[in-house]
Amino acid sequence: MGFKEGFVWGTATASYQIEGGAFEDGKGLNVWDVCSKQPGFVKDGDHGDIACDHYHRYKEDVAIMKKMNLKAYRFSINWARVIPNGIGKINEKGLAYYSDLIDELIKNDIEPYVTMFHWDYPDELFKRGGWLNPDSPDWFAQYAKVLVEHFSDRVTHWMTLNEPQCFIGLGHKQGTHAPGLKLGDTYILQAAHNTLLAHGKAVQVIRQYSKQPCEVGFAPIGGPTCPAANNPKDIEAAKAVTFGCDKDNYIWANSFWMDPVFLGQYPEDGMKELEQWMPKIGSDDLKIISQPLDFFGMNTYQGGTVRYNEETKETQWVKKIAGYPRTAITWPVTPEALYWGPKFFYERYKLPIIMTENGMSNIDRIFIDGQVHDPVRIDFLTRYLTQLKRAATEGVDIKGYFQWSLLDNFEWGEGYNERFGLVYIDYKTGERIMKDSAYWYSDVVKSNGKNLSTEL
Numbered sequence: 426m427g428f429k430e431g432f433v434w435g436t437a438t439a440s441y442q443i444e445g446g447a448f449e450d451g452k453g454l455n456v457w458d459v460c461s462k463q464p465g466f467v468k469d470g471d472h473g474d475i476a477c478d479h480y481h482r483y484k485e486d487v488a489i490m491k492k493m494n495l496k497a498y499r500f501s502i503n504w505a506r507v508i509p510n511g512i513g514k515i516n517e518k519g520l521a522y523y524s525d526l527i528d529e530l531i532k533n534d535i536e537p538y539v540t541m542f543h544w545d546y547p548d549e550l551f552k553r554g555g556w557l558n559p560d561s562p563d564w565f566a567q568y569a570k571v572l573v574e575h576f577s578d579r580v581t582h583w584m585t586l587n588e589p590q591c592f593i594g595l596g597h598k599q600g601t602h603a604p605g606l607k608l609g610d611t612y613i614l615q616a617a618h619n620t621l622l623a624h625g626k627a628v629q630v631i632r633q634y635s636k637q638p639c640e641v642g643f644a645p646i647g648g649p650t651c652p653a654a655n656n657p658k659d660i661e662a663a664k665a666v667t668f669g670c671d672k673d674n675y676i677w678a679n680s681f682w683m684d685p686v687f688l689g690q691y692p693e694d695g696m697k698e699l700e701q702w703m704p705k706i707g708s709d710d711l712k713i714i715s716q717p718l719d720f721f722g723m724n725t726y727q728g729g730t731v732r733y734n735e736e737t738k739e740t741q742w743v744k745k746i747a748g749y750p751r752t753a754i755t756w757p758v759t760p761e762a763l764y765w766g767p768k769f770f771y772e773r774y775k776l777p778i779i780m781t782e783n784g785m786s787n788i789d790r791i792f793i794d795g796q797v798h799d800p801v802r803i804d805f806l807t808r809y810l811t812q813l814k815r816a817a818t819e820g821v822d823i824k825g826y827f828q829w830s831l832l833d834n835f836e837w838g839e840g841y842n843e844r845f846g847l848v849y850i851d852y853k854t855g856e857r858i859m860k861d862s863a864y865w866y867s868d869v870v871k872s873n874g875k876n877l878s879t880e881l
């Protein structure tokens with residue numbers, strides 16, 4: 426019942442969002458370093474030059490994780506810190522930084538879960554075409570090899586790419602994320618295919634060069650659509666929407682990114698509509714892309730809802746009515762996404778699931794007593810985790826949960842306006858304050874979620 430013994434409880438972050446140290450110790454520039462300086466690109470002109478200054482304060486942050494009883498920590502590596510030009514010469518100081526962080530985690534019994542790429546693409550490679558360049562999968566594989574050669578003596582959990590939906594969709598189609606491009610479908614599909622190839626090639630490299638047995642996963646957005654009621658017709662309708670792909674939604678379609686990786690084929694429905702824009706697919710490409718994986722990393726914050734209308738025989742979206750609960754960033758609060766999502770994805774892809782991200786932004790501030798009280802976040806996480814526990818109890822193989830995020834941090838285009846952390850950051854002084862939710866979460870971790878019910 427509930428979460429298995431050995432369930433992995435952690436928090437997640439990403440390099441550009443927390444590290445700072447943007448120009449230190451030989452680090453190269455990445456597309457976020459560059460784009461965030463373009464007027465109007467990020468709210469209030471914010472950027473990640475200093476961010477949470479984790480680059481200098483990581484020991485303090487690991488000590489906080491220890492205090493929170495965390496079993497694991499998911500973080501990403503800033504590619505250009507390790508290889509300033511993206512390929513070629515290695516920056517020893519960059520490697521040393523991550524090596525020290527890994528040692529510090531292990532010293533504190535916290536398992537490192539490493540994401541190889543969380544959106545901070547080396548600017549030098551972008552100038553050579555970035556993900557559009559046919560060599561881009563090999564560039565990524567070379568970088569992956571450097572990481573594995575240096576860290577696999579201590580790291581046994583790897584994720585290749587974080588949310589290609591975002592860095593391709595927001596970064597190359599909508600232009601709201603770095604590198605800020607607004608490309609047509611031919612180019613987007615080419616870039617998307619190259620990122621999938623990059624994933625596959627990196628998995629091959631990890632398997633080939635890891636110094637010890639390890640687990641490898643992929644961390645896309647898992648965007649479930651939930652049934653309005655728990656009846657077969659609504660459930661079938663929700664599943665069909667969750668895995669549907671067409672010309673207009675392919676960037677956000679689960680199956681577009683997941684089917685090639687987990688099933689070795691692009692979704693048929695999407696391909697019918699996208700055929701004329703699809704790049705040439707090499708005979709081995711899908712074999713490379715669909716390397717066997719050990720877990721499916723799901724990043725889930727919300728889900729839509731549909732119902733099957735018996736009269737019209739159509740699937741209908743259920744609208745969120747005025748006053749529907751929302752987080753500070755206005756995303757709807759839909760805890761059931763952590764029940765239906767794992768259920769649907771497990772059924773289709775048959776891989777153990779690790780929730781690699783879930784959390785909320787809140788309007789947090791320091792109260793008159795000097796503490797940060799965030800009952801809204803505790804309520805949110807209780808509801809979501811209860812639904813996850815329900816899925817686990819019904820037999821979905823869920824191995825871990827990483828709350829997003831350890832610290833308040835740079836929320837991409839929203840800058841520092843959105844606070845997702847369990848730990849409050851005073852951006853003027855760098856001071857860290859554990860929010861009430863951080864204390865609450867440490868109890869959840871300690872009790873392995875036993876203090877959460879399965880009925881809400």
Ligand code: BGC
Binds near residue numbers: 591782
């Ligand atoms: C991303 C994070 C981001 C979070 C909240 C995810 O899409 O992986 O980098 O901060 O959601 O928006």
